[in-house]
Amino acid sequence: MGFISSFKDSLGAWIKSIFKKKRAKIGIYGPPNAGKTTLAKRIVHDWSGDDDFGNVSHIPHETRRAMRKEGVVINANGSSIELDIVDTPGMATKIDFKEFMAFGLSEAESKKRAKEATEGVIEAIKWLDDLDGVLLVMDSTEDPYTQVNVTVIGNMEARKLPLLIVANKMDLPNASPARIKAAFPQHAMVQISALEGSNIDDLYKAIAINFG
Amino acid sequence: MILMREVQMDLISGEKLEKMTSMEKIRLILDKVKTGRIVVLESGLTPDEEVRLIEMTMTEIRVDEFSGIEIESYPSKKEGSFFDKIFGRSIKGRMTVIGPANQIRTIEKDKYQISTKVSVGD
Numbered sequence: 001m002g003f004i005s006s007f008k009d010s011l012g013a014w015i016k017s018i019f020k021k022k023r024a025k026i027g028i029y030g031p032p033n034a035g036k037t038t039l040a041k042r043i044v045h046d047w048s049g050d051d052d053f054g055n056v057s058h059i060p061h062e063t064r065r066a067m068r069k070e071g072v073v074i075n076a077n078g079s080s081i082e083l084d085i086v087d088t089p090g091m092a093t094k095i096d097f098k099e100f101m102a103f104g105l106s107e108a109e110s111k112k113r114a115k116e117a118t119e120g121v122i123e124a125i126k127w128l129d130d131l132d133g134v135l136l137v138m139d140s141t142e143d144p145y146t147q148v149n150v151t152v153i154g155n156m157e158a159r160k161l162p163l164l165i166v167a168n169k170m171d172l173p174n175a176s177p178a179r180i181k182a183a184f185p186q187h188a189m190v191q192i193s194a195l196e197g198s199n200i201d202d203l204y205k206a207i208a209i210n211f212g
Numbered sequence: 213m214i215l216m217r218e219v220q221m222d223l224i225s226g227e228k229l230e231k232m233t234s235m236e237k238i239r240l241i242l243d244k245v246k247t248g249r250i251v252v253l254e255s256g257l258t259p260d261e262e263v264r265l266i267e268m269t270m271t272e273i274r275v276d277e278f279s280g281i282e283i284e285s286y287p288s289k290k291e292g293s294f295f296d297k298i299f300g301r302s303i304k305g306r307m308t309v310i311g312p313a314n315q316i317r318t319i320e321k322d323k324y325q326i327s328t329k330v331s332v333g334d
Contacts, residue, residue: 091266092280093266093280093281093282093283093313094273094279094280094281094282094313095273095279095280096280096313096314097275111275114273114275118270118271118273119270121266121267121270122267122270122271125263125266125267128263143321145322147262147282147283147285150285150286150287151259151263151266153287154259154262154287155259155260155262155263157259158258158259158260183322183323184287
């Protein structure tokens with residue numbers, strides 16, 4: 001009996017290991033200033049205790065190089081999943097250095113930032129080829145029908161990879177997650193404030209369900 | 213005297229796009245947009261072509277010359293014929309408008325309509 005029981009357990013674990021992926025490389029995508037790095041910092045802080053992951057700024061394109069944190073173990077929804085978190089630079093179709101000057105940067109600083117931002121967009125696109133899933137972060141106060149959102153969602157659908165929409169900035173009074181849900185009803189969505197941490201446990205449950 | 217300024221708009225048919233490779237489409241679009249034209253693609257681009265267009269655009273941005281593109285399309289449609297699904301061609305591109313970022317601005321966009329404003333350079 002012991003042998004049969006042990007065999008059944010081993011077989012079960014083997015089947016589970018094949019059909020249920022327990023380690024995943026997840027990219028955090030979205031337009032500039034959606035709160036991608038704020039979210040990445042919160043996830044990394046909550047599950048690894050590391051407080052030194054990325055910089056946050058109100059000036060767009062603060063993250064201009066993708067950053068990866070390996071082996072972040074999330075325990076939620078009764079299961080455990082190990083993630084490699086990749087915080088990607090904001091995706092955009094246009095970058096004008098003059099927009100940075102409006103935030104008080106000098107012309108030289110703005111031109112340098114613009115050049116690095118274009119490289120960052122290319123890097124974010126290259127990462128799409130090397131991921132198991134995407135957290136697409138949207139600013140709940142903004143129109144969700146941006147081309148960046150449409151393009152990232154289209155690419156994940158074409159690659160048949162899991163996607164979870166994160167409706168961020170729910171702490172702001174004009175946040176409208178319903179508008180995001182109406183725009184992309186076919187995808188799972190969690191509404192959070194990465195800044196304040198509200199509903200963050202719902203996000204971890206959704207990560208375990210969608211990427212586990 | 214009122215000076216009339218003009219913007220050239222090129223509407224490219226689905227038939228023409230079907231005969232082109234991805235790189236040919238991207239080159240055609242960027243060459244037109246960089247000269248100030250607005251391009252409307254009847255059948256749009258695939259998601260992969262869209263992302264490659266953005267990538268190529270980033271490499272061609274130049275200070276005071278070209279700051280990028282404004283591109284607007286509808287979310288991809290999954291429906292396709294039985295054979296499209298069999299051969300993994302179930303995601304179809306949809307009508308897409310592309311123009312120079314400093315000339316075209318999206319006013320409103322939803323599932324059914326894209327409204328843009330085109331400004332004419334000085």
